[in-house]
Amino acid sequence: MTASHSASLLNDDLATAERATAPASPLVVERAETTEVRGSSVWRTRVLQVASVATAIGLWQLLTADKVRWWLRFDTLPTVTEIVREFGKQLQSDQFYVDVAQSLIRILTGFGLAAVVGVVAGIALGRSGLFAAVLGPLTELARPIPAIALVPVAILLFPSDESGIVFITFMASLFPVLVSTRHAVRALPTIWEDALRTLGASRTDVLVRVVFPGILPGVFSGLSVGMGVAWICLISAEMISGRLGIGYRTWQAYTIVDYPAVFVGMITIGILGFGTSGIVELAGRRITRWLPREVAE
Structure with missing residues (x-):
């Protein structure tokens, strides 16, 4: 060496x-x-x-x-131990799981339809002057009407209570998604679209590369709000015209003065609502993780 x-x-x-x-x-x-x-x-x-x-x-x-x-008057309310005892009893009953499954099917069907229709209609309202002129006034007139007020219309319009409950859930979650999507589309900087069009991009390219990615935070904000509103109206509709579901079972417990069962229903509704809203928010964070954190949230 x-x-x-x-x-x-x-x-x-x-x-x-x-x-x-x-x-x-x-x-x-x-x-x-x-x-x-x-x-x-x-x-x-x-x-x-x-x-x-x-x-x-x-x-x-x-x-x-x-x-x-x-x-x-706390002396009229059940204690925590009574509620826990009743919860344990219902967890051993098949009827409890049937009601939970029925409510989940209704909420997922109505909310899923509202998510698709709300996003598509929101994009159309935000980008098409003709669409906004024709359907914009109708949406603004229908938006202030509480979905639960449509129960009589649903009873008259649909042949079954099941279809009516899904319709009410759909209407409850539709407008938060639609309005949030429309605002997100209108808030997009026009320079993004102009830059893409100068490179020869088509309308489809603009939608795929600019509009859809740019509105995702606003869309998921609307979906999160829509899920919460959908649960409120679903439970109300089940109490009024349902034959199965957590709302129906909670109301039945109230009519027979079974207050521990009433609180079991309320807690179950809270858990289901918290879980489904959490799934929507988690999906939103996952899908928009490529955005700056303060924008994605």
């Missing part, structure tokens, strides 16, 4: 040692600190969420078990 080769190897070893012992760059340190802070913040948020729910449950048990009657 020559002296020059030995010197070269020695220099390489020294350079490697210097890189290994050199302090991390400020950017790497900052990213690590940001990740650590964000992780601790998430855990702190989770702990506070669990603590708030546990506190509310404990307070409910305390007030109802001691039959507190001070302005509000």
Whole structure:
């Protein structure tokens, strides 16, 4: 081995040692600190969420078990232990799962139709002057009408209660999706479309490459709101004209003064609504993860 080769190897070893012992760059340190802070913040948020729910449950048990009657009459409400006992009983019943499945089928059918129709109509209203002139006034006239007020119309219009309930759910979630999509289309910078058209893009290319990606945050905001409204109107419709479903079973429990079962129904509705809304929001975050975080949220 020559002296020059030995010197070269020695220099390489020294350079490697210097890189290994050199302090991390400020950017790497900052990213690590940001990740650590964000992780601790998430855990702190989770702990506070669990603590708030546990506190509310404990307070409910305390007030109802001691039959507190001070302005509000907690002595007429079931205790947490009674509700848990009734929940366990219903979880062992096949009827409970039939009602849950029926409500989920109705909500997914009505909401799914509203998502498709709302997005398509919202894009058309935002981009077509003719479509906006013809159908815009009709949508604005129908939008303020509560979907639950359409129950008499649904009873007269559809041959079965099932179709009517799906129709009410569809109408409840349609307008949040439609209006949010329309606003998102109109808010798109025109320079994006102009830049694509100068390159010879067709209308289809503009829709696929500009409109659809650009409106996704607004669309999922409307879908999230629409899911919540759909559950409200679905449960109301089931209470009025349904024969199966969580809303129908909750109302039946109220008519026979079975208050623990009423609260089981309410809790089940809350869990189902929370779960379906969470799925919509998660899908929105996944699909729009290529956007800057503040825009995607």
